[in-house]
Amino acid sequence: MSALPEQYQRYAQLGQPAVQQHAVELYEDRDPVVWVPGAYGEMVPMRRSQLPDAPVRPEPRDLTPQPLFDPIAQRCIGAGVGGGVLLWGGGTFLAGAGQFVSGLSGVGALLFFLALAGARAVVGGRRAGTHIEVHNHVRGFGRSNTTL
Numbered sequence: 001m002s003a004l005p006e007q008y009q010r011y012a013q014l015g016q017p018a019v020q021q022h023a024v025e026l027y028e029d030r031d032p033v034v035w036v037p038g039a040y041g042e043m044v045p046m047r048r049s050q051l052p053d054a055p056v057r058p059e060p061r062d063l064t065p066q067p068l069f070d071p072i073a074q075r076c077i078g079a080g081v082g083g084g085v086l087l088w089g090g091g092t093f094l095a096g097a098g099q100f101v102s103g104l105s106g107v108g109a110l111l112f113f114l115a116l117a118g119a120r121a122v123v124g125g126r127r128a129g130t131h132i133e134v135h136n137h138v139r140g141f142g143r144s145n146t147t148l
Contacts, residue, residue, distance in 0.1 A: 031047045038044040137145040 031049050033045045034048050034051065035043040036046050036051070132148065135147045137147075139145065
């Protein structure tokens with residue numbers, strides 16, 4: 001026995017192969033590790049191949065100012081107002097034309113009765129017959145008083 005606390009052993013034991021075979025992983029073959037925020041806010045390591053896909057960047061928005069009122073709605077409102085004014089003007093014109101025609105018909109009736117009176121004066125004098133006078137006094141609100 002030796003004075004040493006334990007007996008010396010050789011580096012390579014006899015009867016065993018000198019080199020044991022293990023899988024060798026080179027640094028370039030290893031997937032890099034990245035640090036990502038975890039569920040509780042701390043940074044945790046994760047292999048790069050296990051990362052989820054990055055979110056897709058949204059399409060840039062069109063930020064040109066929009067008109068305050070819809071142009072098609074403006075056209076529709078303008079057409080409605082213009083049509084209303086056109087119809088009001090047409091109605092006013094027709095009302096004036098109706099008064100004109102009414103005045104002409106009154107003048108025509110006057111001329112017709114004057115022509116009858118003239119024809120009666122020319123054709124013959126007084127004839128025997130019944131003369132009836134009707135007096136109609138209109139008061140108001142559609143009330144009238146008729147006397148014979």
